[in-house]
Amino acid sequence: MVNKHDLSVEMSGLVLDNPVIPASGTFGFGEEYAAFYDLDILGSFAIKGTTRDARAGNPTPRIAECPAGMLNAVGLQNPGVDTVISRELQAIKSFFHKPVVANISGFSVEEYVDACRKVDACDNVGLIELNISCPNVHGGGMAFGTSPAMAAEVTAAVKAVVTKPLYVKLSPNVTDIAEIALACEAAGADGLSLINTLLGMRIDLRTRKPVLANRMGGLSGPAVFPVALRMVHQVAMAVKVPVIGMGGVASAEDVIEMMMAGATAVQVGSQNLVDPYACKKIIEDLPAVMARLGIGALRDIIGAAVSV
Amino acid sequence: MVNKHDLSVEMSGLVLDNPVIPASGTFGFGEEYAAFYDLDILGSFAIKGTTRDARAGNPTPRIAECPAGMLNAVGLQNPGVDTVISRELQAIKSFFHKPVVANISGFSVEEYVDACRKVDACDNVGLIELNISCPNVHGGGMAFGTSPAMAAEVTAAVKAVVTKPLYVKLSPNVTDIAEIALACEAAGADGLSLINTLLGMRIDLRTRKPVLANRMGGLSGPAVFPVALRMVHQVAMAVKVPVIGMGGVASAEDVIEMMMAGATAVQVGSQNLVDPYACKKIIEDLPAVMARLGIGALRDIIGAAVSV
Amino acid sequence: MTDTQRCTIVENINIAKDTWQMRLTANTAGFAPGHFVNVAVPGFYLRRPLAVCDYDDAGFTMVYRTVGGGTHALAQAQPGDVLDVLAPLGNGFSRRQNQKVLLAGGGVGLAPLYALAKRLAADGCAVDVACGFNTADEVYLFEAFTGVAARCVAATADGSFGVRGLVNAAITGENYDWFYACGPTAMLKALCQTLPGGGEVSLEERMACGFGGCMGCAIETVNGMKRVCKDGPVFQKGDLLW
Amino acid sequence: MTDTQRCTIVENINIAKDTWQMRLTANTAGFAPGHFVNVAVPGFYLRRPLAVCDYDDAGFTMVYRTVGGGTHALAQAQPGDVLDVLAPLGNGFSRRQNQKVLLAGGGVGLAPLYALAKRLAADGCAVDVACGFNTADEVYLFEAFTGVAARCVAATADGSFGVRGLVNAAITGENYDWFYACGPTAMLKALCQTLPGGGEVSLEERMACGFGGCMGCAIETVNGMKRVCKDGPVFQKGDLLW
Numbered sequence A, B: 001m002v003n004k005h006d007l008s009v010e011m012s013g014l015v016l017d018n019p020v021i022p023a024s025g026t027f028g029f030g031e032e033y034a035a036f037y038d039l040d041i042l043g044s045f046a047i048k049g050t051t052r053d054a055r056a057g058n059p060t061p062r063i064a065e066c067p068a069g070m071l072n073a074v075g076l077q078n079p080g081v082d083t084v085i086s087r088e089l090q091a092i093k094s095f096f097h098k099p100v101v102a103n104i105s106g107f108s109v110e111e112y113v114d115a116c117r118k119v120d121a122c123d124n125v126g127l128i129e130l131n132i133s134c135p136n137v138h139g140g141g142m143a144f145g146t147s148p149a150m151a152a153e154v155t156a157a158v159k160a161v162v163t164k165p166l167y168v169k170l171s172p173n174v175t176d177i178a179e180i181a182l183a184c185e186a187a188g189a190d191g192l193s194l195i196n197t198l199l200g201m202r203i204d205l206r207t208r209k210p211v212l213a214n215r216m217g218g219l220s221g222p223a224v225f226p227v228a229l230r231m232v233h234q235v236a237m238a239v240k241v242p243v244i245g246m247g248g249v250a251s252a253e254d255v256i257e258m259m260m261a262g263a264t265a266v267q268v269g270s271q272n273l274v275d276p277y278a279c280k281k282i283i284e285d286l287p288a289v290m291a292r293l294g295i296g297a298l299r300d301i302i303g304a305a306v307s308v
Numbered sequence C, D: 001m002t003d004t005q006r007c008t009i010v011e012n013i014n015i016a017k018d019t020w021q022m023r024l025t026a027n028t029a030g031f032a033p034g035h036f037v038n039v040a041v042p043g044f045y046l047r048r049p050l051a052v053c054d055y056d057d058a059g060f061t062m063v064y065r066t067v068g069g070g071t072h073a074l075a076q077a078q079p080g081d082v083l084d085v086l087a088p089l090g091n092g093f094s095r096r097q098n099q100k101v102l103l104a105g106g107g108v109g110l111a112p113l114y115a116l117a118k119r120l121a122a123d124g125c126a127v128d129v130a131c132g133f134n135t136a137d138e139v140y141l142f143e144a145f146t147g148v149a150a151r152c153v154a155a156t157a158d159g160s161f162g163v164r165g166l167v168n169a170a171i172t173g174e175n176y177d178w179f180y181a182c183g184p185t186a187m188l189k190a191l192c193q194t195l196p197g198g199g200e201v202s203l204e205e206r207m208a209c210g211f212g213g214c215m216g217c218a219i220e221t222v223n224g225m226k227r228v229c230k231d232g233p234v235f236q237k238g239d240l241l242w
């Protein structure tokens, strides 16, 4: 019964057993989740956003709760690309035997290029996800994600030095996301990944100050799902390269909805934090949901709702 | 006890007994709600978005549910400004004895000007809210809301013909909302009103088609609260004129959070649809919540979290 | 008077395949056949519109199909649980006296016709009921209708119960003074186009408020835009642009 | 092993002003003093981190203050209700044997010290407990601590119970081999700065996952960035940049 359902998808030559990929920043470097279940059931997973140099991130509080979601302002805390390569990517090999998605952030074209060149050489990196959309760091990331010209510039510069598929992760905090996606595609992106978090804020009524030390943070979780779905749909209609959809995915049904909107693969972020088994449950639920909806092969529904 | 708490606020010379205003499109022309409670307890209320000419709106389905929110694609169904003035604004006088907020939409500068000039002459219109941000109509509304130059143009043109305070209602579907707010302020807006809905989409898994006949619709409800709060905060920091905050407000605490972010008055939209008593409950809850938080006069907390 | 009220579940039972019947205590002043209620389901943002199947002084009954998250959650509710219900809503069916009437219901659309059948019978009408189901295991309320109707015929798509066919196969009489119908849109359209006399149908639309505040459910009619929740859900055959 | 489990509420009672004690059945294999759990509260997106106050083979107890929506919702839960709990979490307190130790707890921070006091006493330690509360009506667990501690002194800010003052006013002994503290950050800082010997404190941070996956709770320490949920919540006095 289960085998009748084909979950595999293909992105830029990379074949995934299923489209479910834990999203960057919500899965660490995998280790904490390997204690809960065998990660080899995943399509792949995206490592914590990595920068050329080590970063301590933002002061706490970094987390705030919202209706059906959360804000984070972690601020790209990571040990830097060299340590990620020598320690984390090696450690991953002991519990995950598939290629991972290397999520790379930066504050200048040079930094992106340096970090990407390095991870590109790692044998267990299957795909590079260029994060040009982190809302939680000043003077960097997000600026690239809100300007088509800058997005194209960093894409082209990185594309010139990498051999692995290069996916650019877009910011939803823009007027026209398709415009930015098209600029990245034209600059050589092999695919697009979206959405990163929506910029939000909460105030502590008792202290009358923002809850987050960083004042603002990124909204994620089910609350953003309809916005993410709309943007995935807009980008999928605009570009020819594959799209990785994410934002608020919490169930097998949500994965299918994202794929119908045009996603080839789907990332699951915040839901891992509130339920460490989230991705496992989604993967296990998919065959039954597909059966109920009359879906034989998942790849057949990619963009089903795009061309109407 | 209750009288110790001063709920009144002032916007451009208009004094409201309290800052709670049902949002345009979620309160019809008041009649349906007058059956539930005495509307005179409200600070004011915003009438359904009115255009120069009558509009039938979009085909159904116009509504889709989302986690902690909803999509709508009503598409500005309204009987046109002349009928609104002759029938609705007259009828309102029998159950609401305060000035209302006239929400005006349009598809060209001319249309906005014509409709605003007409409602400006109505004695029970206290404030004009220029909706340049409706995501559910093609070739109009939203385009004004995403371009600073167009926003300024329509603001200036309307400002030239009206005598009542003119508030411009901004779209959240932009990269830099403060930039648009500043353009409107410079063009003569007496205040800003935000946010309108975030563009979103849902797909029906059974039909594999968008749920909404219009494909996309506007997301509202608690899900958007953190994004709305952030934008209210950004705009309040940028401009000198008052800001009406809205987006996901569902409780007295949310009203206070919006005001601490910089709002002088607060609109409540979708929550009225799921609970017709929403605004009544919020107004009744405010004194106790203020007491708990040590707030004497609501106006004292406007922008409390802005200047830190 | 239409109002929100907290209703206690008295019974919530599975009466046919994917079909549940829930009885709630409620103040039913103002309830009439064809009215619906808008039920807040914990964990879901919008209320769920459901028709009143039957009512008396102590409360009312609804019959619902489990189709998505909200109705599946409702099916989990237990007697004693309390639901926030906005009721009664809508215009309701018209009254007829001493006439020969047809009630045609498809699937879960049969439910709101039950209170109607009782009232029509009490008002001296000869009530014929035609009900359509997919399969025998989806049949519900058939016995109850048989008790109030002059004649009650069922059709199933696969012939596993009653006659084989769609609901029109279960319409055995002729020359009705008036018909009432509720069910899938395709069925209602077909009935309006084929049944000779006058009649009325109860429509469904996706709703936000259910009480006329949002225009979320408005459809075009011969009399202009009409809200299914407030101006309907019952529309005269001649009102519709079918 | 840290895992999610469905725990049934056995008891949920108001034990002091705004203070509730909840007992749940659970598999407590691996639980130790200083551990916390992350509780899913229906209707809220993030889990709520709460310390383990006491545990045995059948389950565990937590004490929580009603401060916001999540804890107020917890206070509404009834015996028999089931909660999804992720447990055990954190590093826990260090073990000491046959030493003279001080346990200082402020308000709800007293709770996690209870299981600790029991273990220390069983391990031959002389346990002095100093507890600080705002007012007499907030006092809880005092009797229970008196039963396991060598000495138990309470301080209230207004002097309405025990001595008047902050928790340090309740520290009556000297020359402790080690101290353990939990409570408001200001209190912990003050204790770390004034108490002469070594010791450890249990910290609070806003958390998303609680198991080390998100870096949401990471603070700077002398050993670099550390996650309060995974590398803590217990930190040695010397680890902190206070």
Ligand SMILES: Cc1cc2nc3c(=O)[nH]c(=O)nc-3n(C[C@H](O)[C@H](O)[C@H](O)COP(=O)(O)OP(=O)(O)OC[C@H]3O[C@@H](n4cnc5c(N)ncnc54)[C@H](O)[C@@H]3O)c2cc1C
Pocket (backbone or CB within 6 Å): B064, B065, C036, C046, C047, C048, C049, C050, C051, C052, C062, C063, C064, C065, C066, C067, C068, C069, C070, C071, C072, C108, C111, C112, C203, C204, C205, C206, C207, C233
């Ligand atoms: C006036 C009226 C009376 C109704 N009476 C009954 C009845 O007596 N028994 C019964 O089983 N069903 C009835 N329905 C349909 C019922 O409202 C839907 O089946 C139900 O809302 C589905 O909710 P869900 O969460 O299970 O499905 P989901 O598909 O998960 O719901 C998602 C959203 O879509 C809406 N929706 C989905 N299907 C429909 C639909 N067919 N009509 C309106 N809204 C829909 C839901 O209300 C919700 O807002 C009626 C609908 C209307 C408008």
Ligand SMILES: Cc1cc2nc3c(=O)[nH]c(=O)nc-3n(C[C@H](O)[C@H](O)[C@H](O)COP(=O)(O)OP(=O)(O)OC[C@H]3O[C@@H](n4cnc5c(N)ncnc54)[C@H](O)[C@@H]3O)c2cc1C
Pocket (backbone or CB within 6 Å): A064, A065, D036, D046, D047, D048, D049, D050, D051, D052, D062, D063, D064, D065, D066, D067, D068, D069, D070, D071, D072, D108, D111, D112, D203, D204, D205, D206, D207, D233
């Ligand atoms: C390791 C640890 C152990 C704890 N043990 C206890 C305990 O035993 N008893 C107890 O009463 N409290 C304890 N707390 C604090 C408790 O987690 C918060 O009081 C609770 O989460 C508040 O939830 P709320 O919904 O009522 O408040 P809200 O303010 O509405 O919560 C909003 C968000 O902020 C978070 N939050 C608010 N206050 C705190 C806080 N002080 N610490 C961490 N997150 C917070 C909530 O978890 C939620 O995500 C502990 C915190 C941590 C980190």
Ligand SMILES: Cc1cc2nc3c(=O)[nH]c(=O)nc-3n(C[C@H](O)[C@H](O)[C@H](O)COP(=O)(O)O)c2cc1C
Pocket (backbone or CB within 6 Å): A023, A024, A025, A026, A048, A049, A050, A072, A074, A076, A103, A131, A134, A169, A195, A196, A197, A219, A220, A221, A222, A224, A246, A247, A248, A249, A267, A268, A269, A270, A271, D208, D214, D216
């Ligand atoms: C705690 C946290 C940390 C994140 N860190 C990163 C990151 O380092 N790099 C990145 O590209 N995205 C990061 N994100 C964004 C997620 O990868 C994802 O794009 C977003 O959360 C939307 O998906 P979701 O709603 O499923 O969480 C982070 C999100 C969260 C919640």
Ligand SMILES: Cc1cc2nc3c(=O)[nH]c(=O)nc-3n(C[C@H](O)[C@H](O)[C@H](O)COP(=O)(O)O)c2cc1C
Pocket (backbone or CB within 6 Å): B023, B024, B025, B026, B048, B049, B050, B072, B074, B076, B103, B131, B134, B169, B195, B196, B197, B219, B220, B221, B222, B224, B246, B247, B248, B249, B267, B268, B269, B270, B271, C208, C214, C216
């Ligand atoms: C059904 C519906 C109709 C709306 N119609 C209008 C409108 O006509 N004019 C307008 O300016 N905003 C309209 N809005 C937007 C609301 O006024 C408000 O800006 C938005 O819903 C955010 O607030 P909320 O989250 O409290 O609903 C509409 C919103 C909804 C849900």
Ligand code: FES
Pocket (backbone or CB within 6 Å): C206, C207, C208, C209, C210, C211, C212, C213, C214, C215, C216, C217, C218, C227, C228, C229, C230
């Ligand atoms: S559902 Fe709101 S007007 Fe009908």
Ligand code: FES
Pocket (backbone or CB within 6 Å): D206, D207, D208, D209, D210, D211, D212, D213, D214, D215, D216, D217, D218, D227, D228, D229, D230
């Ligand atoms: S809360 Fe996620 S790492 Fe600590």
